[in-house]
Amino acid sequence: MSRAKGETAVCEGGRGGPLDVRRFRLTVIEGPARGQVWQSSGARCSLGAHRSNDLVLADPTVSRFHCEVVAEAGELRVLDLQSRNGTVLDGVQVRDARARAGSVLRLGNSALQLELSAEVNEVPLSEATSFGSLSGASPVMRATFALLERAAESDVTLLLEGETGTGKSQAAQSLHRAGARQKGPFVIVDCGAIHGNLLESELFGHEKGAFTGATERRVGAFEEASGGTLFLDEVGELPLDLQPKLLRVLEAREVRRVGANSYRPVDVRVVAATNRDLRADVNAGRFRADLYFRLAVITIHMPPLRRRPEDIPAIVDELLRSLAVRGEAAEPLRAPAFVARLQQAAWTGNVRELRNYLERCAVLRTMGPLAEQAGPGSDELVIDASQPYAAERQRIIAEFERGYFERLLRLHGGKVARAAEAAGVDRTYIYRLLRRHAIEQP
Numbered sequence: 001m002s003r004a005k006g007e008t009a010v011c012e013g014g015r016g017g018p019l020d021v022r023r024f025r026l027t028v029i030e031g032p033a034r035g036q037v038w039q040s041s042g043a044r045c046s047l048g049a050h051r052s053n054d055l056v057l058a059d060p061t062v063s064r065f066h067c068e069v070v071a072e073a074g075e076l077r078v079l080d081l082q083s084r085n086g087t088v089l090d091g092v093q094v095r096d097a098r099a100r101a102g103s104v105l106r107l108g109n110s111a112l113q114l115e116l117s118a119e120v121n122e123v124p125l126s127e128a129t130s131f132g133s134l135s136g137a138s139p140v141m142r143a144t145f146a147l148l149e150r151a152a153e154s155d156v157t158l159l160l161e162g163e164t165g166t167g168k169s170q171a172a173q174s175l176h177r178a179g180a181r182q183k184g185p186f187v188i189v190d191c192g193a194i195h196g197n198l199l200e201s202e203l204f205g206h207e208k209g210a211f212t213g214a215t216e217r218r219v220g221a222f223e224e225a226s227g228g229t230l231f232l233d234e235v236g237e238l239p240l241d242l243q244p245k246l247l248r249v250l251e252a253r254e255v256r257r258v259g260a261n262s263y264r265p266v267d268v269r270v271v272a273a274t275n276r277d278l279r280a281d282v283n284a285g286r287f288r289a290d291l292y293f294r295l296a297v298i299t300i301h302m303p304p305l306r307r308r309p310e311d312i313p314a315i316v317d318e319l320l321r322s323l324a325v326r327g328e329a330a331e332p333l334r335a336p337a338f339v340a341r342l343q344q345a346a347w348t349g350n351v352r353e354l355r356n357y358l359e360r361c362a363v364l365r366t367m368g369p370l371a372e373q374a375g376p377g378s379d380e381l382v383i384d385a386s387q388p389y390a391a392e393r394q395r396i397i398a399e400f401e402r403g404y405f406e407r408l409l410r411l412h413g414g415k416v417a418r419a420a421e422a423a424g425v426d427r428t429y430i431y432r433l434l435r436r437h438a439i440e441q442p
């Protein structure tokens with residue numbers, strides 16, 4: 001079963017207009033697939049040795065899910081999926097880096113050239129600016145709503161991916177309410193919060209006396225959710241020994257309680273969520289590939305808040321309503337100058353962090369300090385000590401250079417001469433770095 005192509009095409013676009021995604025092309029220039037050309041029809045291209053990838057590289061030095069190329073906000077990003085031999089972009093080993101037109105991507109013994117076309121692919125957008133309890137009018141969010149609306153019409157198993165606080169749980173619940181199973185139960189199991197035997201019996205139930213302490217018979221979440229939806233949160237935390245058992249239930253649609261001899265049929269829609277890329281876990285042997293494909297029949301990415309600051313005013317309204325902050329207490333929190341400051345913040349904890357911040361402001365009747373300003377290059381610098389020193393040093397320096405010169409140029413209104421003088425470097429040096437890191441002058 002392959003990951004449904006086009007279902008993952010959620011990407012960033014300009015504000016307000018339709019969501020256009022720059023078209024890109026990958027040409028294999030070295031390795032067994034040499035000569036193969038892949039043209040994008042959405043925002044993403046997954047590369048790897050497994051046949052479910054968009055671009056399949058039958059090269060033993062390439063991992064099953066090696067890396068992904070994503071077109072977002074008019075540029076290309078390359079994301080390594082914890083591949084065994086690493087992803088090298090223009091000679092530098094990278095985990096998450098921006099590529100430029102003409103960049104060369106090396107995966108094991110294969111190499112590819114990236115080309116960014118002037119043409120665009122259009123991603124379908126929802127007419128709505130909300131989906132259940134989720135609000136957002138940005139193109140990237142309306143593209144997500146369009147996928148959720150389509151998914152709600154079917155019973156297909158779904159995987160929600162996204163950073164913490166991006167609304168995966170709310171999306172699952174809203175999906176349940178929007179679909180044909182809305183009258184049935186919505187049952188949540190947090191796979192990261194329950195351990196060992198307990199998780200098995202939480203999911204599948206147990207018979208009386210099945211293990212020490214099983215004094216009563218217990219119905220599991222699959223049976224409890226019968227006729228409704230089962231939401232498996234943090235599914236990446238599911239222990240390896242339970243994974244084949246879950247796979248069997250998803251395939252055969254029947255469960256066996258712990259300690260029971262027979263199977264019982266179940267009628268459940270499964271929605272799973274994860275805040276990491278399960279393909280990297282598959283590469284690392286932490287997650288079974290067959291279970292991943294069973295769960296990811298459709299994958300929907302919940303976009304982080306920093307990629308859609310234009311949604312913040314509507315989300316603030318929604319959050320203040322749900323927090324029951326009204327009247328005088330709400331006024332300063334809706335003031336345009338304050339909301340503009342919220343739009344500049346980084347929000348690494350996404351909407352949840354924004355919600356907590358607003359709640360704190362409302363209770364204390366004072367505006368606390370905000371997190372670091374968002375924007376390109378503001379993401380936390382993560383040092384990966386499992387990488388060779390030279391490669392990691394090179395990657396961090398590249399990240400620093402990109403962040404520094406982007407900020408520098410913003411600070412000086414895009415004027416290279418002024419920026420060079422303030423930074424104490426030569427103008428040609430700035431131009432060289434802008435080219436190297438594909439930084440556009442603001």
Ligand SMILES: Nc1ncnc2c1ncn2[C@@H]1O[C@H](COP(=O)(O)OP(=O)(O)OP(=O)(O)O)[C@@H](O)[C@H]1O
Binds near residue numbers: 133136170233355
């Ligand atoms: N688009 C949105 N509009 C309004 N509220 C939102 C939106 N996205 C998230 N929220 C709110 O943010 C909070 C966090 O959302 P949720 O728990 O669904 O995130 P999550 O991605 O499941 O997080 P985690 O991975 O940590 O479990 C909730 O209070 C939710 O109502």
